[in-house]
Amino acid sequence: MNKAIFLDRDGVINVERGEYTFRPEDFTIEKGVKEALEILKEKGYTTVVITNQAGIAKAIYTKEDVEACHAKMHEQLPGLIDDVFYAPYYPPLSESLGRKPGSLLFERALALYHVDPQQSWMVGDNDRDLVPARKLGMHTIGIGVAEKFPSADACVSSLLEAVTNVIMK
Numbered sequence: 001m002n003k004a005i006f007l008d009r010d011g012v013i014n015v016e017r018g019e020y021t022f023r024p025e026d027f028t029i030e031k032g033v034k035e036a037l038e039i040l041k042e043k044g045y046t047t048v049v050i051t052n053q054a055g056i057a058k059a060i061y062t063k064e065d066v067e068a069c070h071a072k073m074h075e076q077l078p079g080l081i082d083d084v085f086y087a088p089y090y091p092p093l094s095e096s097l098g099r100k101p102g103s104l105l106f107e108r109a110l111a112l113y114h115v116d117p118q119q120s121w122m123v124g125d126n127d128r129d130l131v132p133a134r135k136l137g138m139h140t141i142g143i144g145v146a147e148k149f150p151s152a153d154a155c156v157s158s159l160l161e162a163v164t165n166v167i168m169k
């Protein structure tokens with residue numbers, strides 16, 4: 001069995017702008033993310049981004065826009081993110097268990113990469129990111145103030161802090 005780190009995208013990998021990020025020029029990697037992912041890869045973790053992209057269902061942007069942002073992400077974090085799953089749904093326009101807090105995309109990734117949830121972590125900046133991971137038996141870390149995260153095992157201020165102060169401890 002493998003161990004994995006699951007990551008939300010906006011607010012964890014790239015800067016949360018308070019609005020939809022769908023243009024590559026607006027997609028800025030957070031400080032310390034590259035270093036954090038390098039540590040995780042060196043320690044043998046599979047790294048998977050799981051992101052809700054409701055703007056597709058709302059027709060604010062397209063799958064091609066999302067793919068272009070992810071191409072930039074992979075270009076700036078070469079070999080550091082093994083896979084990206086995104087949920088292009090928005091209730092009530094479209095319902096799906098793939099949209100967090102639904103756990104379908106996590107379950108798919110666990111099966112695809114033969115991951116042991118008990119050796120794995122989810123890092124998110126919204127409690128909704130952590131709920132499905134917790135349900136599946138993973139450890140959870142919130143980025144932000146503790147009050148926001150009833151489902152978190154730990155709260156930190158960045159992915160780098162999550163890796164160095166919690167996961168590697």
Ligand SMILES: [Mg+2]
Pocket residue numbers: 008009010011012124125126
């Ligand atoms: Mg987020």
